[in-house]
Amino acid sequence: MTAQARAPHPEHGPEELCPAGTLLYRRALDEGRVTERETAATPCLLDFGLLQPSLDAPDRLEPVPPVLALHRLLRTSQERIADERRREERLAETFTAFVHASSPSTAGESAVLRLLSGKERIDRTIGEVMAEATDQVLTIQPHSTHIGPDPRVHEAALERDQALLDRGGRIRTLYQHTLRHAPTVLARYERLRGDVRARTLDEVTDRLIVVDRSAAYIPANTDRTMALEVRHPALIAYFVNTFDRLWHLATPMYPQAVHQPTLNGITPRQRAIAALLVEGHTDGDIADRLGMNVRTARVHIAKLAATLGSESRAQLGYLIGRSGILDRDG
Numbered sequence: 001m002t003a004q005a006r007a008p009h010p011e012h013g014p015e016e017l018c019p020a021g022t023l024l025y026r027r028a029l030d031e032g033r034v035t036e037r038e039t040a041a042t043p044c045l046l047d048f049g050l051l052q053p054s055l056d057a058p059d060r061l062e063p064v065p066p067v068l069a070l071h072r073l074l075r076t077s078q079e080r081i082a083d084e085r086r087r088e089e090r091l092a093e094t095f096t097a098f099v100h101a102s103s104p105s106t107a108g109e110s111a112v113l114r115l116l117s118g119k120e121r122i123d124r125t126i127g128e129v130m131a132e133a134t135d136q137v138l139t140i141q142p143h144s145t146h147i148g149p150d151p152r153v154h155e156a157a158l159e160r161d162q163a164l165l166d167r168g169g170r171i172r173t174l175y176q177h178t179l180r181h182a183p184t185v186l187a188r189y190e191r192l193r194g195d196v197r198a199r200t201l202d203e204v205t206d207r208l209i210v211v212d213r214s215a216a217y218i219p220a221n222t223d224r225t226m227a228l229e230v231r232h233p234a235l236i237a238y239f240v241n242t243f244d245r246l247w248h249l250a251t252p253m254y255p256q257a258v259h260q261p262t263l264n265g266i267t268p269r270q271r272a273i274a275a276l277l278v279e280g281h282t283d284g285d286i287a288d289r290l291g292m293n294v295r296t297a298r299v300h301i302a303k304l305a306a307t308l309g310s311e312s313r314a315q316l317g318y319l320i321g322r323s324g325i326l327d328r329d330g
Contacts, residue, residue, distance in 0.1 A: 009041065014048040014073050021045050028063035035060055048073065065321040068278055075279045085205075092228055093220055112232040115220060122227045123156070126209060126217055130160050133212045137164060138243045139173045140208040142291065154184070158191060165194025173198045174246055176291040177269065180253055189254045199250035202272040203289050210239050266325050270304045273297065274320045277304075 012018055017025070021042040028034045028051060036059050045051045050069050051061040064072075096115045116122045130137065161171055171192075177200045179185050189198060207224070209217040216239050220226035230236065252258040266274070269290070276286045287297040301316075308323060310316035320326065 067321040114229040138210040171196040178291040198254040
């Protein structure tokens with residue numbers, strides 16, 4: 001397609017399709033295909049992945065099902081957000097070294113970011129801050145933080161949490177759905193007394209602890225042997241706002257569990273897996289993102305395929321899109 005043909009087309013995003021593109025995409029959905037020539041005035045349909053070449057007629061284009069197109073675009077948006085978050089972490093880690101090396105006149109500013117090295121120092125620092133807390137602790141706990149738990153660490157954390165609750169504080173924790181029935185997690189909550197609540201999501205962010213809206217702690221490397229202590233008001237507000245949004249989307253787990261319904265034979269876990277399958281993730285990626293082992297993920301995929309009547313991986317993606325099960329995720 002020449003530059004002259006593309007030039008008159010107005011720039012816009014996928015969230016605001018141009019009138020010509022909207023009409024042509026609707027017609028493609030109704031008729032099953034359009035000619036390549038008809039798309040000359042609407043390059044946006046190809047740019048946004050709403051049309052794709054037909055396998056049996058190269059000069060014709062077929063519409064991508066709206067469900068598949070939507071989830072691909074959402075995935076792109078999520079990846080962009082994730083890239084920005086990783087960039088924030090890299091910036092914080094990079095400039096912490098400069099802050100520590102800055103002149104005495106900037107010592108007050110260096111207190112807003114502090115790099116903690118070693119799990120013992122991290123736990124000790126968080127314990128000291130929580131010992132002074134009186135209001136609220138917000139925590140996001142991904143699945144991996146509960147693999148191979150050290151009983152001594154859990155006992156110390158339990159005592160620390162109970163002390164906060166005894167002072168009238170509140171605790172709010174977000175887990176992944178895979179931990180809804182974990183014995184160690186449920187036993188922990190049964191031992192706590194006070195205003196403590198937990199909810200779950202299919203996917204959560206990396207670990208986060210916010211204490212009294214004055215200090216926050218996030219991992220500074222992949223094995224969590226380093227953590228970043230954040231005391232900047234703007235960053236704290238950002239973390240709290242992110243937590244609140246996730247909290248309202250999550251399913252209550254404790255003190256009273258709410259069970260998600262199974263619709264047309266598809267369980268909530270299978271719908272979460274279906275969304276990742278449509279996005280093209282491997283079994284390993286799906287297992288990692290949903291906090292389960294690969295074998296369990298494959299069992300769910302097999303059950304999903306059986307329910308939808310799929311005989312192959314490629315067909316399964318098509319049947320997921322056609323079934324409309326992802327529309328119910330809202």
